[in-house]
Amino acid sequence: MIGSDVVSCLRLSLAAAVTALSVGLSGCTGFSFTVDGLLNAPKLTEEQGEIHEALTAAVGGSVTLKYPRNGDNRSAFVIGNLDGDPGKEALVFYEYNTGAGSDNGIRVNLLDKDENGKWFSVKELAGAGTEVDRVIIAQMGEKNRYNVLVGYQSVTGTDCALEIYSCYDGDFKRVGTDTYSVLDTLDINYDGYREIVTIQRQTNSETNATSAKASLLDMSADNELVRTEGIDMCSNVVNYVNTCSGLLNKQHEAIFIDGMNSDGNLQTEIVYYRYSSLQNPMQLSPQKLLPLCTRPSGYYSTDVDDDGIVEIPSVKPMTGYENAITDEMVYMTTWNVYKDFFDLTEKYHGYYSISNGYFFAFPNRWNDQVTIKREPDMSELVFYKYSGDINSSNTEIMRIAAVSRKDSESYADDGYKLIASKGQLDYYVKLPEDKREQLILTIDEVKNNFFIVG
Structure with missing residues (x-):
């Protein structure tokens, strides 16, 4: 095999x-x-x-x-x-x-x-x-045979060129060509094989309007490239910038596609298989779902807690930052899961540090009671009890530092505790010694609520 x-x-x-x-x-x-x-x-x-x-x-x-x-x-x-x-x-x-x-x-x-x-x-x-954009080994046509799919980027245009190669019968040859904006493989119809899912964008030459469609790609018995199960994507997307494959729930595999819309924000669409066809709930119910999954650039869909189910982020101002200007804004991030029947349900909410690659989920007792301030060097985050005004909130609850491994020793000597590591980055937490404040967490609570993202 x-x-x-x-x-x-x-x-x-x-x-x-x-x-x-x-x-x-x-x-x-x-x-x-x-x-x-x-x-x-x-x-x-x-x-x-x-x-x-x-x-x-x-x-x-x-x-x-x-x-x-x-x-x-x-x-x-x-x-x-x-x-x-x-x-x-x-x-x-x-x-x-x-x-x-x-x-x-x-x-x-x-x-x-x-x-x-x-x-x-x-x-x-x-x-x-x-x-080279990506290389995929996939079963196409005869399920006991594999083809090599190679996506190529060009300096002109936003679509990739797809070439499909066969290495059988003592020959190496190109057996198919196509284009794509998104290309991925997963067992989307749960038949035991990984299907090839593509999204293609097309521009109407007369109206200049751009549309996109997701479909399955396969080889026919005659070695012809065929597309099946086409479904429309949302019409307001300018460019696709991130995809993530994983479980939609405990049953369905899906592709989560983050696209940049015409307003410069990210939004997520979901393509999965149900009722014998591809489904895209965001395109079917955009008025309800798109406002719930539209956010600034940088907040990509991902499996935050490594349970196999992909979460979709949304943001709102952190407590105390409701009237902050854009350059000073700090966001509360909510990670949502799609529950079917056009329902996005919150799974976690808290602070997501994109630059340092972690998410800290707020416990329920912190709701509207805790806010954060970033240290000037951006490596350390300080959590404060909210007193009604961000500037006067000075009761420290916790601080998290993301530091290079070579600098870790000085943090350990200063009372910080190591809670996680990834690569050459160590994550430390420091809790106040005075534990009378009920908002202060235990070290086990901190570890349980801390997630490395990506």
Whole structure:
């Protein structure tokens, strides 16, 4: 089965370095970055080094590896059983440096092993853009066969080009092409296979109006690319900037699509499968649902508490900030879950630090009783008992600090307690020594209400 082989090979150590340089944008207008220097830190694995050596020998010059900007597979090397025969193959994405190739552009090369276990180039194809957006291994048509879907970004336009490759029967070829604004895979109709879901935007040449439609993508028995189960998306979205796949509830898998609307705010749409067809409740009931999930940029849908169910954020001014100007505004974030029948229900509310990657849920006894102030360096957040005016609220309840691992020791020496860690970032809390104030939490309450996001 390709599932275990490919998954184990695709989640390579290079993904961490690329992720640190890219934003989790899932459309084709994602954050730009260069990959110069990534080959040195971290270094290629031994197997990747062998493949890279065979590639450069085959093309007759040096190449620059091209790393996907989005999706789960962030390596320039796709290694796994791609053709169904015993043994592994490799796809590599790159562009030529001087001394190789007569023109610019991304290339994708299939490599295999000979009878002596040495890698060699089977065939090279030209890609369809200037950057790789994402790489997906998916079952299409015959369910015992896998195809490689590659999305390419271009410097012009907001849609990505999709190319679908087959590695079977000793050949490496392009078997389908398309475009997309959003591309993802999930078992949306719970049949045991992961379906390909795309969103395409189209502009009416006469009215210049833009519309978008979500649909399922598959291969017919004749190896033709087919779209089924189309459903309309909301008409006021200018660009899609983030997608998140997960559970809508304990039964349905769904895609949560965050789009920038014409007012410059984010809004979320949900695409899932029910009643034998795709559903988008936000498009079916926009007057009720869109106001509940529209918020400023940066607040993306995600699985906050790692229970598999995706939450949708909404914001309102934090207690005491109701009349604050935009530059001084602090928001209370509410994370909502879709409960079916056009109902968004609150799951948590509290403070979400986008820059420091955490959310702290307010306990019920804090409602309208606690507010926050940020320290000037933005790394520390102080919670205060609200006295009716933000400026006169000076009774400290708690403070949370997000600090680099190398600076952690000084916080521990100053009475802070470590509550969580992620990567090179440590999260500390400091509680007042005088516990007579009922709003002060225990350390266990703090840990239970603290979530690392992303």
